[in-house]
Amino acid sequence: MISTYEVIETNKMIDEARLDVRTITMGISLLDCIDSDINIVNEKIYNKITTCAKDLVKTGEEIEAKYGVPIVNKRISVTPVALVGGAACRNEEDFVSIAKTLDKAAKAVGVNFIGGYSALVSKGMTPAEELLIRSIPVALSSTERVCSSVNVGSTKTGINMDAVKLMGEIIKECAYLTRDEESVACSKLVVFCNAPDDNPFMAGAFHGVTEADAIINVGVSGPGVVKRALEKVRGENFEVLCETIKRTAFKVTRVGQLVAQEASERLGIPFGIVDLSLAPTPAIGDSVAEILEEIGLESVGAPGTTAALALLNDQVKKGGVMASSYVGGLSGAFIPVSEDQGMIDAVNRNALTLEKLEAMTCVCSVGLDMIAVPGSTTAATLSGIIADEAAIGMINQKTTAVRLIPAYGKSIGDSVQYGGLFGYAPVMPVNPYACDDFINRGGRIPAPIHSFKN
Amino acid sequence: MTKTIITVVGKDTVGIIAKVCTYLAEKNINIMDISQTILQGYFNMMMIVDATECTMPLSEVAEEMAALGDEMGLSIRCQHEEIFNMMHRI
Numbered sequence: 001m002i003s004t005y006e007v008i009e010t011n012k013m014i015d016e017a018r019l020d021v022r023t024i025t026m027g028i029s030l031l032d033c034i035d036s037d038i039n040i041v042n043e044k045i046y047n048k049i050t051t052c053a054k055d056l057v058k059t060g061e062e063i064e065a066k067y068g069v070p071i072v073n074k075r076i077s078v079t080p081v082a083l084v085g086g087a088a089c090r091n092e093e094d095f096v097s098i099a100k101t102l103d104k105a106a107k108a109v110g111v112n113f114i115g116g117y118s119a120l121v122s123k124g125m126t127p128a129e130e131l132l133i134r135s136i137p138v139a140l141s142s143t144e145r146v147c148s149s150v151n152v153g154s155t156k157t158g159i160n161m162d163a164v165k166l167m168g169e170i171i172k173e174c175a176y177l178t179r180d181e182e183s184v185a186c187s188k189l190v191v192f193c194n195a196p197d198d199n200p201f202m203a204g205a206f207h208g209v210t211e212a213d214a215i216i217n218v219g220v221s222g223p224g225v226v227k228r229a230l231e232k233v234r235g236e237n238f239e240v241l242c243e244t245i246k247r248t249a250f251k252v253t254r255v256g257q258l259v260a261q262e263a264s265e266r267l268g269i270p271f272g273i274v275d276l277s278l279a280p281t282p283a284i285g286d287s288v289a290e291i292l293e294e295i296g297l298e299s300v301g302a303p304g305t306t307a308a309l310a311l312l313n314d315q316v317k318k319g320g321v322m323a324s325s326y327v328g329g330l331s332g333a334f335i336p337v338s339e340d341q342g343m344i345d346a347v348n349r350n351a352l353t354l355e356k357l358e359a360m361t362c363v364c365s366v367g368l369d370m371i372a373v374p375g376s377t378t379a380a381t382l383s384g385i386i387a388d389e390a391a392i393g394m395i396n397q398k399t400t401a402v403r404l405i406p407a408y409g410k411s412i413g414d415s416v417q418y419g420g421l422f423g424y425a426p427v428m429p430v431n432p433y434a435c436d437d438f439i440n441r442g443g444r445i446p447a448p449i450h451s452f453k454n
Numbered sequence: 455m456t457k458t459i460i461t462v463v464g465k466d467t468v469g470i471i472a473k474v475c476t477y478l479a480e481k482n483i484n485i486m487d488i489s490q491t492i493l494q495g496y497f498n499m500m501m502i503v504d505a506t507e508c509t510m511p512l513s514e515v516a517e518e519m520a521a522l523g524d525e526m527g528l529s530i531r532c533q534h535e536e537i538f539n540m541m542h543r544i
Contacts, residue, residue, distance in 0.1 A: 001487070007461055067536070
């Protein structure tokens, strides 16, 4: 029998520590929408999405009411559009028309984001993939809910430096085309290395070609819950600290598993994975930085930050992995800057730099995320940062990503303001020395020696 | 059997249990267990109820109970038992 203490504990997590299920993301394969006629492709895509996902939002709300736990977002990820549109798209405008179809379908079913305007080019680019990448700035600036990602490297293939170079230019163009809206298109574009096929989190979600026709993936959250739990073990040793994180991660992930199973059953779509990520929001008390500070840092960015994040990331995985039958996606601790009040404060007090964030990405679940840099940052410098991040991912066999905002017309001291889940970001300084000659070499960086495991 | 957990938290006042129980009886919801304490002047109650024979969908019951709570300055929530089982039992 459930005890009063347990009921109160759960409800305190929801009320005071902002425990929530961050997203139910329905992955939908669009491979059966391929056609040589772009109009037919668009029609098939719209019909497939609005059929598969017609009950997604309603089901999410019903589950929310049944268990009394908030389910913040309902989202869709689709097969990388470069594959779906490859046979039909003759130019960039054709690809943009697919982006608009995705946006329309997302609005029709009521989801707040749709991911998968993507290309997987970790070794080479087909003409269609290059067309899609070149269409990203217009696609993201002429749609509202479409998210885009490009995978430029992997441990198995090495890094496609031509794609890295191109992405620096594309990010700059995204910033310019949405210059009147704080360069918002950049917040919907992620450059990956080792991108997972089943990530439910935006902006990097896409439905991998290894996946079934449709799938339900759930992303849990709960930095606040971990923070609250750690407050009770202040001053205790690392054994107690790690044990507390594991226990908390277990409980949080169980909620995700429950929601995922129920959503899968109600929608008649197989359950894919639970992504057990600590995903911060700008709300007070929903911060990964605050957990690191609770672990014992005066400010995130101080010496010890990387070690604290490494143990946090690992304990979250260890606690969560037993709580769910299938764990996947990114799973760990996210460290976006604009979406985490603690990170924003650390940047404002000059405790946290881009270089320290880069070190942290070696041990966090993803990478450099939602970081505003001066609008004057060159495309080559952006490519250099992407290459650094991809190299970390390639060598360490982990997912890394870059979501930078070279805020048009802004410099150090300014900030970009998005509101909502995206929050706001102070513009951070970038190392002023150039890397153009490195980026302009062209070609690809070979796969590392430890990738040959056959 | 669908077991639902009802929690009532707030400032103590006369007639809280009476009002909550009257409402549940009207909806044909059977109370299986009640535990209640006063913690630092605050009323804390947990009920385990069987809503199998309930006359309306549980989501609407939850909404109406939350509204009933608002009238009395209390927080009332109805949740399916499974969320607590999942979180606290292996």
